[in-house]
Amino acid sequence: MKQKIAQYINQHRLFFPKDKVLVTLSGGADSVALLRLLPVIGYTCEAAHCNFHLRGEESNRDENFVRQLCQEQQVPLHIVHFDTEREAKERHISIEMAARELRYDWFEKVRKECGATVIATAHHQDDSVETLLLNLIRGTGINGLCGIRPKNGNIVRPLLCLDRKDITDYLSAIGQPYVTDSTNLQDEYTRNKIRLNLLPLMREINPSVKESILKTAEHLNDAASLYKVSIENAKQRVLTPQGIRIDALKQEVAAETVLFEILHPIGFNASQIKDVYRSLDGQPGKSFRNADWQVVKDRELLLIAPLQEASRPTLEIKEYSYTPEFVIPRDKDTACFDADKLPSPLSLRRWKQGDTFVPFGMKGKKKVSDYLTDRKFSLVRKEQQWLLCCGDEIVWLVGERADNRFRIDSNTRRVLVATVVTK
Known part of the structure; x- marks a missing residue:
C-alpha cells in the first residue's frame, strides 16, 4: 500500500520529497490512514483539525482523539473552533457551505504559517465515485463527471488510488483505532442512498461498476482538458474588454456552451444564460442581472459589467x-x-x-x-x-x-x- 501511494504521488506530481504536507485530520478512518502513511513514506507532516461544534459531545470526542493521535505520532497539530451555525446565519448560506468555506480558508492560512507546500485531504476512490454519481443525479457539465481530481491548486488527494476497504484493512493491520467520520458535512443523506442503495444495485448489473466509473472519469478528464483548451480559444475569439461580440459568438460551433462558460463563473445560472442566449437576435436594451453582475444586450455586444451603482459624483x-x-x-x-x-x-x-x-x-x-x-x-x-x-x-x-x-x-x-x- 505504501508503494502504491508513493507511486500515485509521483505519477500526479502531488508534492515532492522535501515538501512539508499539512494533513486535514478529522479523526475518521481515511484521514487517520493518511496521517499514518505519509510519514512512513518519508514526508514531513503537520495536522489541522476543525471543531465545528455541530454534534455536541461527538465534536469534542473527535478533537480529543486527534490530540492524542498526534501526540503519539509526534506530529504538530493545529486546532480551530468555529461557531458554524452563527457564521452560516450571518452569511446567509447553508451550514454545509459555511463549514466548507471556514475550513478551507483556515487550512490555507495554516499552510502558509507552518510553511507547508500543500494541503492533503483524505478523499479516496469511493468518494470520487459517489461524487460523480451525485453530480450526475443533480445535473452537471463535463467537469462534474470527472470525479475528484488528484490536485486542485494547493489541495492534494494522495489516497485516490485506494478505496474505503483498503483504508480500513490497513488500519486494522497496524492496530490503529479511529472514530466514526461524521465530520463530513456534505449531504450525507443523499450520499448514503448512493452508497447503500444505488451502488449495490449497479453492482448486480456490473460487479466491476466502480472500476468502470473511475475509468470513465479518467477518459472524461482527458476530454475535459481538450474542452478547456477549446473554450479558452473560443473566449479569445469572442471577448472584448467590454463584453462579448455577438456576431463572433453566433459563429461558434457551440455558441450557448461558450456563453455558459463565460457567464457561469460570474454567478449566472443555466436558466439565466439560456435567456441571455435567446436575446441575441432581439432588440438592444435587454438586461440580465445576478447579485454582482449585469449583462446588457447592446447593438453589437453583450456588455458585461459589475453590478454597482454609478457613484454619485462629488x-x-x-x-x-x-x-x-x-x-x-x-x-x-x-x-x-x-x-x-x-x-x-x-x-x-x-x-x-x-x-x-x-x-x-x-x-x-x-x-x-x-x-x-x-x-x-x-x-x-x-x-x-x-x-x-x-x-x-x-x-x-x-x-x-x-x-x-x-x-x-x-x-x-x-x-x-x-x-x-x-x-
Whole structure:
C-alpha cells in the first residue's frame, strides 16, 4: 500500500520529497490512514483539525482523539473552533457551505504559517465515485463527471488510488483505532442512498461498476482538458474588454456552451444564460442581472459589467467675478456658467428618458438619450450618466456637455465653476 501511494504521488506530481504536507485530520478512518502513511513514506507532516461544534459531545470526542493521535505520532497539530451555525446565519448560506468555506480558508492560512507546500485531504476512490454519481443525479457539465481530481491548486488527494476497504484493512493491520467520520458535512443523506442503495444495485448489473466509473472519469478528464483548451480559444475569439461580440459568438460551433462558460463563473445560472442566449437576435436594451453582475444586450455586444451603482459624483462649486483675467477651464470635468442665469439651487440626479437640454454651442433642444447615443455610449455607460440641474432645467451633463442657455456671455458678471472632485 505504501508503494502504491508513493507511486500515485509521483505519477500526479502531488508534492515532492522535501515538501512539508499539512494533513486535514478529522479523526475518521481515511484521514487517520493518511496521517499514518505519509510519514512512513518519508514526508514531513503537520495536522489541522476543525471543531465545528455541530454534534455536541461527538465534536469534542473527535478533537480529543486527534490530540492524542498526534501526540503519539509526534506530529504538530493545529486546532480551530468555529461557531458554524452563527457564521452560516450571518452569511446567509447553508451550514454545509459555511463549514466548507471556514475550513478551507483556515487550512490555507495554516499552510502558509507552518510553511507547508500543500494541503492533503483524505478523499479516496469511493468518494470520487459517489461524487460523480451525485453530480450526475443533480445535473452537471463535463467537469462534474470527472470525479475528484488528484490536485486542485494547493489541495492534494494522495489516497485516490485506494478505496474505503483498503483504508480500513490497513488500519486494522497496524492496530490503529479511529472514530466514526461524521465530520463530513456534505449531504450525507443523499450520499448514503448512493452508497447503500444505488451502488449495490449497479453492482448486480456490473460487479466491476466502480472500476468502470473511475475509468470513465479518467477518459472524461482527458476530454475535459481538450474542452478547456477549446473554450479558452473560443473566449479569445469572442471577448472584448467590454463584453462579448455577438456576431463572433453566433459563429461558434457551440455558441450557448461558450456563453455558459463565460457567464457561469460570474454567478449566472443555466436558466439565466439560456435567456441571455435567446436575446441575441432581439432588440438592444435587454438586461440580465445576478447579485454582482449585469449583462446588457447592446447593438453589437453583450456588455458585461459589475453590478454597482454609478457613484454619485462629488462637485466643487465656486463663484468668481467675471473679469478680463478670468480664464475659462477647458477640461471635461469642469463647467462654467453665468451665475445670474441660475435662479434656483443646484442639484444632482440621474438622467431619465424624456430629458432634454440645449447642448453647448447649439440653439435647439436635444434629447439626452440621443446625445448619449451619438456619443456611442454603451447601455451600461448610459446608466452611469449624472446631470447637474437648476430646478427642472438641466445645466450640465456632468463630465460631458454644458447647456448653452447658461453659458457665459458679454453680460456675465459672476461665474459659477463646477468641478468634479477626483476621489
